[in-house]
Amino acid sequence: MALHDILFGPFPLTLGILSISLYWVLWYLRRGKQAQAQTQTVTDGPPFYPFDPAALDRKEPYFTQSETPILTFGNSMILPNRYAHEIRNNDHLSFRDGLEKDFLTTVPGLEALFTGTFHNDIVWDTASAFSRQISALIEPLSTETGIFLQENWGDDAEWHSIPLNDSMHLLIAQLTARIFIGEELCRDRAWIQLDISYTAHRTAAIKELPQYGRLIPIVHWFLPSCRALRACVRAARPFVERVLEARREQAQGQGKKQRESIDALSWIDGVAGRTKYDPTLTQLRLAYAAVHTTSDMMAKVVAAICEHDELIQPLREEIVAVVKEHGWSEAALAKMVLLDSVLKETQRLEPLASFTLSRIAREAVVLSDGTRIPKGTQVRLTTDNMWNSSVYPDAAKFDGYRFVRLRDQDTATGTATATGTPSGGLSFVSVSANHMGFGYGKHACPGRFFAGAETKIALCHVLLKYDVELVDGGLAGAQTDGMMIWRDKRAMLRVRRRSGEIEV
Numbered sequence: 376m377a378l379h380d381i382l383f384g385p386f387p388l389t390l391g392i393l394s395i396s397l398y399w400v401l402w403y404l405r406r407g408k409q410a411q412a413q414t415q416t417v418t419d420g421p422p423f424y425p426f427d428p429a430a431l432d433r434k435e436p437y438f439t440q441s442e443t444p445i446l447t448f449g450n451s452m453i454l455p456n457r458y459a460h461e462i463r464n465n466d467h468l469s470f471r472d473g474l475e476k477d478f479l480t481t482v483p484g485l486e487a488l489f490t491g492t493f494h495n496d497i498v499w500d501t502a503s504a505f506s507r508q509i510s511a512l513i514e515p516l517s518t519e520t521g522i523f524l525q526e527n528w529g530d531d532a533e534w535h536s537i538p539l540n541d542s543m544h545l546l547i548a549q550l551t552a553r554i555f556i557g558e559e560l561c562r563d564r565a566w567i568q569l570d571i572s573y574t575a576h577r578t579a580a581i582k583e584l585p586q587y588g589r590l591i592p593i594v595h596w597f598l599p600s601c602r603a604l605r606a607c608v609r610a611a612r613p614f615v616e617r618v619l620e621a622r623r624e625q626a627q628g629q630g631k632k633q634r635e636s637i638d639a640l641s642w643i644d645g646v647a648g649r650t651k652y653d654p655t656l657t658q659l660r661l662a663y664a665a666v667h668t669t670s671d672m673m674a675k676v677v678a679a680i681c682e683h684d685e686l687i688q689p690l691r692e693e694i695v696a697v698v699k700e701h702g703w704s705e706a707a708l709a710k711m712v713l714l715d716s717v718l719k720e721t722q723r724l725e726p727l728a729s730f731t732l733s734r735i736a737r738e739a740v741v742l743s744d745g746t747r748i749p750k751g752t753q754v755r756l757t758t759d760n761m762w763n764s765s766v767y768p769d770a771a772k773f774d775g776y777r778f779v780r781l782r783d784q785d786t787a788t789g790t791a792t793a794t795g796t797p798s799g800g801l802s803f804v805s806v807s808a809n810h811m812g813f814g815y816g817k818h819a820c821p822g823r824f825f826a827g828a829e830t831k832i833a834l835c836h837v838l839l840k841y842d843v844e845l846v847d848g849g850l851a852g853a854q855t856d857g858m859m860i861w862r863d864k865r866a867m868l869r870v871r872r873r874s875g876e877i878e879v
């Protein structure tokens with residue numbers, strides 16, 4: 376028999392097809408098992424189901440006055456939204472302890488925030504410091520968005536497909552890295568990959584570990600997700616150290632000039648002074664807080680805009696008018712009220728999670744109506760005011776103009792503060808008991824101003840430069856998995872380059 380017949384004859388061919396099929400069957404079964412194992416550790420409810428705010432807009436409150444106003448989720452006590460005012464700033468309800476429990480920050484590899492040390496505080500401080508200097512971030516964020524879109528979405532005037540989740544993730548990772556670690560690494564695929572894998576492994580570890588209870592201190596040394604996480608930190612070190620070394624040399628040469636630098640790496644190094652700290656963990660921890668949260672927001676808002684494409688034209692007109700008048704400035708971003716409203720409305724219907732304000736009682740707390748929170752209990756709050764039609768008329772309906780109108784009413788009735796900023800938590804970055812997408816109270820997300828600027832700048836580029844559509848509208852609906860709410864990760868966009876009204 377000729378070699379050709381052996382290789383391509385019917386027998387080996389059949390064998391080949393069989394073994395490939397068997398491989399797929401095995402892969403599929405294994406994957407099914409893994410998926411099952413994963414979802415069971417997070418929630419006792421159905422694994423994934425469509426997220427439907429209308430179902431949560433109950434006629435009857437699910438916490439009636441007569442019974443204890445409490446549901447449970449895992450071991451935590453879930454309080455209704457109406458307690459927001461009492462929970463938000465109560466010092467006996469510890470935010471830090473909540474973080475430690477939710478994010479297992481005492482486990483090696485996951486420790487990036489050590490309670491009460493420089494490492495811990497600096498993540499918070501960096502997020503708020505950079506939130507206070509938005510005007511310095513606009514130019515780099517805008518330039519970087521341009522670079523990303525040019526490379527990844529291109530100039531093709533014909534429709535072509537882009538994966539929604541991946542593209543938003545990579546864009547936000549690059550933008551965030553531009554500000555946190557600088558130009559050298561933000562376009563380095565290897566660094567971006569480390570940044571993203573760190574978050575993925577950390578999330579996996581946090582899901583897996585709790586089931587081991589008291590064995591966690593031993594098990595984490597062997598668990599694949601924890602080992603992968605530590606490997607990731609080791610791989611990240613040379614990147615960070617190399618750049619930091621260069622920055623320090625530069626700073627010595629330039630003296631004071633270094634302080635004007637806007638990347639978080641050198642900013643943190645300046646603040647640290649002689650204090651010992653771990654620059655790599657700090658960077659990874661910052662990315663962990665900033666990247667997946669903001670890219671989730673971007674994916675949701677882009678999907679929402681596609682689903683309500685009547686908004687595209689007015690959004691473009693607003694951006695063009697505002698940028699023509701104010702240039703690329705903080706004032707311009709603030710004047711994009713429709714864009715702001717669309718972001719806030721998207722977050723209202725599809726927040727990151729359906730519970731917020733995770734806290735642990737350091738002392739027993741008695742709430743105003745006599746509800747007792749025993750010492751050591753973890754509490755969370757529902758965010759169901761966001762889906763309540765008494766608070767937001769026709770609450771289940773997406774209305775891009777909702778917050779534009781609410782702001783107008785606010786101004787008309789004189790409830791706005793003297794500075795003209797809305798009083799009622801009506802802009803994207805403001806928080807209120809009726810909209811806790813960024814939390815509420817003194818621990819509300821310190822990075823929200825940064826996230827607001829970043830998403831607005833990215834959306835300006837996307838809307839002016841591209842026509843966008845969802846490939847399969849059905850795939851894109853919001854889903855929930857325990858506490859988290861997300862868009863289907865398989866959703867695809869169709870985009871084509873257009874000639875923008877103005878250069879961005």
Ligand code: HEM
Pocket residue numbers: 474488498499501502661664665666668669672727731732733811812813814815816818819820821822823825826
């Ligand atoms: C749309 C994007 C984002 C959402 C939806 C979001 C949401 C949240 C929420 C709900 C909290 C908890 C607040 C509470 O318990 O009261 C939080 C905390 C926090 N956020 Fe954000 N966030 C976003 C983006 C960012 C960004 C860009 C940064 C960094 C620049 C950041 C840094 C932090 C930090 C440092 C905390 C404190 C807890 C921690 O250390 O993890 N966030 N965020």
Ligand SMILES: *[C@@H]1O[C@H](CO)[C@@H](O)[C@H](O)[C@H]1NC(C)=O
Pocket residue numbers: 431432433434435436437759763764765766
């Ligand atoms: C909706 O909000 C109204 C007004 O605040 C409140 O009376 C009602 O109990 C809320 N409904 C639910 C389901 O929480």
Ligand SMILES: *[C@@H]1O[C@H](CO)[C@@H](O)[C@H](O)[C@H]1NC(C)=O
Pocket residue numbers: 540541542544545571575864
């Ligand atoms: C979303 O995109 C990021 C970046 O490419 C990727 O790491 C992540 O696995 C994606 N999520 C899913 C569920 O596909």
